[in-house]
Amino acid sequence: MDKLQIVGGKRLNGDITISGAKNAALPILCAGLLTAGDLELSNVPHLHDVKTMLKLLAQTGLKVQQEGETVILNGSAIDTLEAPYEMVKTMRASILVLGPLLARFGEAKVSLPGGCAIGSRPVDQHILGLEALGAEITIEGGYIYAKCPKLKGASIRTEMITVTGTENLLMAATLAEGETILENAAQEPEVTDLANLLVAMGAKIDGIGTGRLVIQGVPALHGAKHAVISDRIEAATFLCAVAATGGDIILRNTRTDILDAALDKLREIGLIMDVGADSIRATMDGRPRPVSFSTTEYPGFPTDMQAQFMAVNTIAGGTSEVKETIFENRFMHVQEMNRLGAHIRTDGNTAHIAGVFRLRGAPVMATDLRASASLVIAGMAAEGTTLIDRIYHLDRGYDRMEVKLSQVGADIVRIK
């Protein structure tokens, strides 16, 4: 199992190119199931989750061609309407094949994803929404069996805002008969990116980027070309890294208009930023200032950045409070950060952090994707050597993170 070895205390200096967003690429790849035409996707990141998704899609009969960051999909010969447990268990986003398969082929069999380190993460809203569109759904032996010769438009209000739930229902509704209204829809930029692709494929969607999506179903979708949106979470993760280590970096190929909540907090920390249309220069000197925040849906502060900001807070000059409102168990990094000398106490969904002057390197264990990223940041800020075990979590969602960080001066190596 690969590990990362980090010798902390190095300032970061140089350029980093941000990759395409994992959370946009995954649903967008699933949209390949909706058409018999060619889908040509660029800016697709090199991630373990993308590999898993392509493997899952290929076993349905979807043709996959990949060269660098470009992926061409063709769905003219799909013959297996199934997502097996073996693949779904390693990546929850596999649930995103359910809506497209059902809408285009009238049936699908998809393994229930089950819980994971950050919470129980049910998919009841995906199921209820598809039932509202006319699907007959049964759950047996850990699998969701969905059937409906032709979905019919409906008005659906999910009980909470769900990102992949919105995406699944949105994709299904594009091929349903008549009008579908999705209320309480997620407004995350990755949902918008998917919606824009669907429109390029011939879908009729109003209200893109808002909490109310109105979809007029069409009989079929055609092929399209699309560039996956830049990863705002990767960008903000590197900004947290420089806030923790000090230095002067430039992020390229980033979308600065979708980073507001994170940029506001980074300014509060003391990071000086020169924000262009697709690049950010960030400089940091001195000790970070503590920041308190509560995670919420977009455009609020993203739960996927909670752990990385907590890493910065551990060495800030003062105390802070971090509240996690999206997932019930997303503080797995706390114990590991405390092993590095941080002073964090949790009380339900709130973490109280008393900044220490210096963290000290230690062996730690990654527990989930963003927890892994936060330990990388903490390790880079710590004195001495930190060894991070179980970094397969990191590889799920960061495109060669250690390579990008070494290029800007971090002392970080992968140990096979």
Ligand SMILES: CC(=O)N[C@H]1[C@@H](OP(=O)(O)OP(=O)(O)OC[C@H]2O[C@@H](n3ccc(=O)[nH]c3=O)[C@H](O)[C@@H]2O)O[C@H](CO)[C@@H](O)[C@@H]1O
């Ligand atoms: C691949 C992808 O895009 N992953 C993102 C997506 O995950 P994902 O789409 O799985 O997260 P959701 O937005 O669905 O989850 C939000 C909350 O709703 C709950 N819920 C959701 C659906 C449902 O049917 N029932 C239910 O109870 C979840 O347990 C959670 O507490 O959004 C999360 C919240 O921004 C991000 O952290 C993930 O990085």
Ligand SMILES: C=C(OP(=O)(O)O)C(=O)O
């Ligand atoms: C929780 C995340 O991803 P996923 O929904 O794919 O588990 C994440 O990207 O931080």
